[in-house]
Amino acid sequence: xxxxxxxxxxxxxxxxxxxxxxxxxxxxxxxxxxxxxxxxxxxxxxxxxxxxxxxxxxxxxxxxxxxxxxxxxxxxxxxxxxxxxxxxxxxxxxxxxxxxxxxxxxxxxxxxxxxxxxxxxxxxxxxxxxxxxxxxxxxxxxxxxxxx
Amino acid sequence: xxxxxxxxxxxxxxxxxxxxxxxxxxxxxxxxxxxxxxxxxxxxxxxxxxxxxxxxxxxxxxxxxxxxxxxxxxxxxxxxxxxxxxxxxxxxxxxxxxxxxxxxxxxxxxxxxxxxxxxxxxxxxxxxxxxxxxxxxxxxxxxxxxxxxxxxxxxxxxxxxxxxxxxxxxxxxxxxxxxxxxxxxxxxxxxxx
Numbered sequence: 088x089x090x091x092x093x094x095x096x097x098x099x100x101x102x103x104x105x106x107x108x109x110x111x112x113x114x115x116x117x118x119x120x121x122x123x124x125x126x127x128x129x130x131x132x133x134x135x136x137x138x139x140x141x142x143x144x145x146x147x148x149x150x151x152x153x154x155x156x157x158x159x160x161x162x163x164x165x166x167x168x169x170x171x172x173x174x175x176x177x178x179x180x181x182x183x184x185x186x187x188x189x190x191x192x193x194x195x196x197x198x199x200x201x202x203x204x205x206x207x208x209x210x211x212x213x214x215x216x217x218x219x220x221x222x223x224x225x226x227x228x229x230x231x232x233x234x235x
Numbered sequence: 236x237x238x239x240x241x242x243x244x245x246x247x248x249x250x251x252x253x254x255x256x257x258x259x260x261x262x263x264x265x266x267x268x269x270x271x272x273x274x275x276x277x278x279x280x281x282x283x284x285x286x287x288x289x290x291x292x293x294x295x296x297x298x299x300x301x302x303x304x305x306x307x308x309x310x311x312x313x314x315x316x317x318x319x320x321x322x323x324x325x326x327x328x329x330x331x332x333x334x335x336x337x338x339x340x341x342x343x344x345x346x347x348x349x350x351x352x353x354x355x356x357x358x359x360x361x362x363x364x365x366x367x368x369x370x371x372x373x374x375x376x377x378x379x380x381x382x383x384x385x386x387x388x389x390x391x392x393x394x395x396x397x398x399x400x401x402x403x404x405x406x407x408x409x410x411x412x413x414x415x416x417x418x419x420x421x422x423x424x425x426x427x428x
Contacts, residue, residue, distance in 0.1 A: 096368065098287060098346040098375045099382055105345070106386075118349030119282070122356070178374055205394060213381045220385035221392045229394075 088230055091168035091197060094177050094184050095161060103220065104172070107227040112164040114184070121160075146192060157189040162196075170204070170230055171197045172223060177209045203230060282325045283348040286318040286335055287372065289379035292342035302338065306331055313352040317372060318343075320352040341383040 088109045092100040095114035104111040121133040134156060142155030145162045173194055184190060197204060205226040210216040288296065300314040303321060308331050311322040321328055332345050348368075350357040357366045400408075 094371075096346075096371065098285075098344060098372060099378065101346055102344045103382075111347075113347050115347040115349040119347075122350055122354070123281070210378060210381075213384075216378050216381035217385040218392065220382050221390050222394050224389055225392055226394050 088169045088234060089167050090227075090230075091164055091171040093171070093173040093190075093194060093197065095164065095193070096184060097174065097177070099220075100172055100174065100223070103223050104227065107224065107231070109170075109227060109230070112167055114160065114164070117160045117164060145196065151188075153186060154189045154192065157186055158192065161189065161193050165193065165196045165200065168197065168200065168202055170202050171200070172205045172207070172226070173197060174207050174209050174219075203233075280324055281322065281351075282328050283320060283322040283351050284328050284332055285315075285320050285346045285348050285372075286332070287344045287346065287376065287379070288318045289342040289344065289383050290376075291380045291383060293339045299335070299338075299343075303331060303335065306334060311352055317376065320348065322352050341386045342379070344379060344382075 089112055090104045090109045091112045092104065094100075095112075101111040101113050124133050138159040139152045139155040141159035142152075142157070142162065145158040145165075146155045203226075205222065207219050207222060208215075210219045286299065288294070288299065294302070296314055296316065296318055300312060300319050303310065303312045303319060308327050309323055310327060310331060313320040313322075321331055323331075336343055336345075355361045357368075359366050359369070
């Protein structure tokens, strides 16, 4: 199953999903499409004026272009998702995931989609981490049972 | 081991030797020694994966790179301070990942990466500062030993969120308790009388 993760570039979430035989929908695969093209229209990344237009599917015209541009990358991942794992209060906010409004919009779309969703709090201590890993594994096992 | 990375689309070949003195030292000290980085076709089928070792991993970064080389797969391998980066055809990369995981299944983690290894747009040796994703990796790296521990001893847990008690049920419980308390009080006064 294709499982969307939030934060979309999380190492722990992507790795745990892959271990259980599912496909994590990670941001890096979308970014790759933008950076390895032979022709780069707008260095360093291939972000063109087309991207904010694509983002209009997810955010209104009044929304800042940065949010729309980011949604042009996150949006297709959300559309593809068959399940989702959302980790709240993640302490990182760098690079592509550094926009709080985009993050809120992504989580909103994932919740609204009506797919099986697991919401967790970013772990800080040892006990919390063990609990979170067990919850993720249980959730992924349940997905497997439901979908064969 | 000559560090070079020249992703297609960039004419200038990058080398740590091209950097000014202080940056060169940093680039070499930060363990990002490129091993066997070669030019590769940047077609759609090529992918890049990061292999991250947990603090409790049985092998070191250099051993990991050695094992990757011993696989004799057509891959670009780069040694880093957290493990390694491998780049190549997706099926070859996934084969290498599968083999690497068997070395220490609970302490070797992998993650996709968008930029190819040694890309001057991201390589910190070239930029002179940590790349953006590094901060996040640093945060998650601290939890990897606990993640490995949890994977070693898996446990089924309930993922249901604890629900709030409905107001009617709460009233019933409260009334039951009150009536029980009243009956106890009555029996007490009877005994005393």
